[in-house]
Amino acid sequence: MKFICCGSKGAMSVNENAANIENKKEAEAEGSTTYGLGVRHWQTFLFFFALTVAYAQRVNLSVALVAMTDAAAANPAFPEYAWSEKTKSLILSSFFWGYVLTQVPSGQLARKFGGKITLLVGLSICSVLNVLTPIFARWGDWQLVCALRVVEGLCQGVVFPSVHTLISAWVPPNERPVLGTCAYAGNQFGTIVMMATSGLLASSSAGWPSIFYVSGGVGCLWAILFFIWGASSPAHYKKISVEERKMIELAQASESVSEQPKEKLHTPWLSFFTSPAFLALIVAHSANNWGFWTLLTEIPSYMKNVLGKDIKSNALLSALPYFAMFCMSFVFSAIAMQLNKRNCISTEVSRKLFNSIGMWVSMCSLIGLAYVTADQSTMAVALLTVTVGFNGACYLGFQINHIDLSPNFAGILMGITNCVSNIMSIIAPLLVGFIVTNEHDVEQWRIVFFIAAAIYLVGNGLFVIFGRASVQPWNDPPAKPRRNSTPQVESQH
DSSP: OEEEOOOHHHHHHHHHHHHHHHHHHHHHHHGGGGOOSOHHHHHHHHHHHHHHHHHHHHHHHHHHHHHHSOGGGSOTTSOOOOOOHHHHHHHHHHHHHHHTTTHHHHHHHHHHHOHHHHHHHHHHHHHHHHHHHHHHHHHHHHHHHHHHHHHHHHHHTTHHHHHHHHHHHHSOGGGHHHHHHHHHHHHHHHHHHHHHHHHHHHHSTTOTHHHHHHHHHHHHHHHHHHHHHOOSSGGGOTTSOHHHHHHHHHHHHTTOOOOSOGGGSOOOHHHHHTOHHHHHHHHHHHHHHHHHHHHHHHHHHHHHHTSOOOHHHHHHHHHHHHHHHHHHHHHHHHHHHHHHHTTOSOHHHHHHHHHHHHHHHHHHHHHHHHTOOTTOHHHHHHHHHHHHHHGGGGGGTHHHHHHHHOSTTHHHHHHHHHHHHHHHHHHHHHHHHHHOSSTTOHHHHHHHHHHHHHHHHHHHHHHHHHOOOSOOGGGSOOOOOOSOOOOOOEEEO
8 A cells, every 4th residue: 555645845836826817817817918809898887888878777766856846847748746855855765675685685696697698687677667657656655666666676676786796807907997987977967867857857748757767668678788789797698708708817816825716715705894995995985885876866946946947957067077977087097097007105095095085075066055045056056066076086985996906896895885885875864864854954965065064074984094905805705614623644556
């Protein structure tokens, strides 16, 4: 009987080989910048389109409610509902009741089944439900509309975890700031298109129901395109070139020291919630959501009741801040790309810098907005535009930071932070409903703006202190030990 065993020399050799392979991967990944347009850019456009659809379907009710509760301001030939301000706030927040419930599970599902499946199923169902909204309003008044929005929220809860998982799989690390910004610019584009066209649709011969028919129909169109051309990863896309696929996979491999497939890694839940960097990310995301959704859901009402804008100009002016955000996100992305090329600042400083621009500039303009009087409508619109426009810098801050901390669990991290932060999205419109008892009272709106500014201040402050932009140790958790882990002795006869 001959015994074969491994000595320390063999172990050193294995470690050296592994180190050499890792260095080779990193070197090849660094050369990835030589590749031009490819399938990853087409996938990024599909992610952009998905987020455009998702946000159009989220915000359509914000403008539609103005026409639904004041038919004379749009088209009196369609139904009008006598809903109080508290009822409207309840309807606007109901979307998020379902939205928060599917955030964390969808992150796990996206890792297990692929981001394509979860994103496609969620948005397809939501698109169909949008088309049905006018019918549900006629059948069951605000109660049935609330129930419908809860289900839509459940469906859209998969969107951000799925998109984050897809970006992590498709986009090389050095391209994430630019392509990530391009994908998430769909948020603003959907908001712009929906807010700018909703007033025209509500005043048209098709009335306010057409707002839901159009947004739902476009969602169904996206679902067809994504079903045909979307993919969960380069390995699932048959027509991608060998060179591009190799470049992406090598770049992804350079971030991980684990040899296990991503879907086989066990999720280190305890490590997530004991990580100061991740806890700071949760706070930053929550603070941003409070301010963003306070404005997004209430701007149409503020424009109409305080600034005295009719529904057509209301819709266009409500869209202006998000058009500024859409444009500014690309400006900030270009600045970040130049800083990255010249190695002016580290990734961590870059994340904190742009997040501070996005939150603290918005904080200052919100304080200014709080002191604008009702007869200064031009100044109010300008400050609203600055508040929302500069918030686009956050895409290069906390938004992409999930992938910085853990490429392997980016979708789950996004699910967790989005779950917690969207509790803010539920509370914010409800709080506005309790504070603003008189929609025409500027002082009551001032309180709303002060609260949002204070939350911006604290949220970004904690991110600046505790935030990090390096891959965390728990990104590569150790493999679970086998039941029988005793070394085996090989024998040969």
